[in-house]
Amino acid sequence: MTQIAQILGILLNVLWWIIIIQAVMSWLIAFNVVNMGSDLVRNVMYALDKMTEPVYRPIRRVMPDLGALDLSPMVVLLAIMIVREVFLRPYLY
Template sequence: MLLMLLQIVHIILTVLWWFIIAQAVMSWLIAFNVINTHSQFVGQLWTVLDRITEPLYRPFRRIMPDFGGLDLTPMLVLIIIIILDGPVLSYLARLAYANGMA
């Protein structure tokens, strides 16, 4: 049961990782004027990605120093997701397996 819960957490973290990557790439495309937010599809996609990622970024933006136009918050959140998804989840899975909770 616990391993199934850990797999669900892994899937959620993977999906969040892809949302952050998509939002970062889209922000670069908008910044370099490759795509335009005046397009209805692009605007809606940007709004959806922003609503998904902004709650993840908000706590870290409060403590991150201002780098001018460079926002390193997505990279910080990605690093945290990688740490949670890799070492933390695998440790919890090994712990569950060793204690017969698998």
């Protein structure tokens, strides 16, 4: 069971960083620090969107529409923290 908990912990850690990187990239794009005209930036954002959309979709269905403010990444990060502390902590530490 410890190995499964370690693998799940690693996967949650990777998802955590993917969400953080996506949030920072979206802020950089929103404030015109990074240009979406660049093929590299466009491909990175496309890949990040494809990785996180299946995770965000159920949350976006439940949460109310707040216009341009998307709180689903914050909800997912909070859920990752809860899973780590409540379910994985007894097996990893």
